[in-house]
């Protein structure tokens with residue numbers, strides 16, 4: 001049972017996933033997949049609608065950037081990290097651990 005199919009996730013095109021009542025932004029970089037909370041720590045904007053460039057994702061509203069690996073805020077106006085969620089890949093199945 002997977003949350004997403006690996007080959008359905010296109011690098012540079014993050015997707016929104018809702019699991020256990022939480023909204024997540026899931027993004028692929030090469031053979032890796034990352035999941036962060038789908039809400040910018042600056043205001044209320046979905047990061048899954050932002051622009052991904054490698055491990056960075058830029059919020060569409062005021063252009064804060066976050067590191068997909070750590071959730072760290074990389075530039076203003078955001079100063080706080082967003083939460084990250086563990087992802088496992090089993091063949092074509094992507095599972096995000098949301099407790």
Ligand code: FES
Pocket residue numbers: 040041042043044045059060061062063064077078
């Ligand atoms: S809401 Fe994301 S940078 Fe302002």
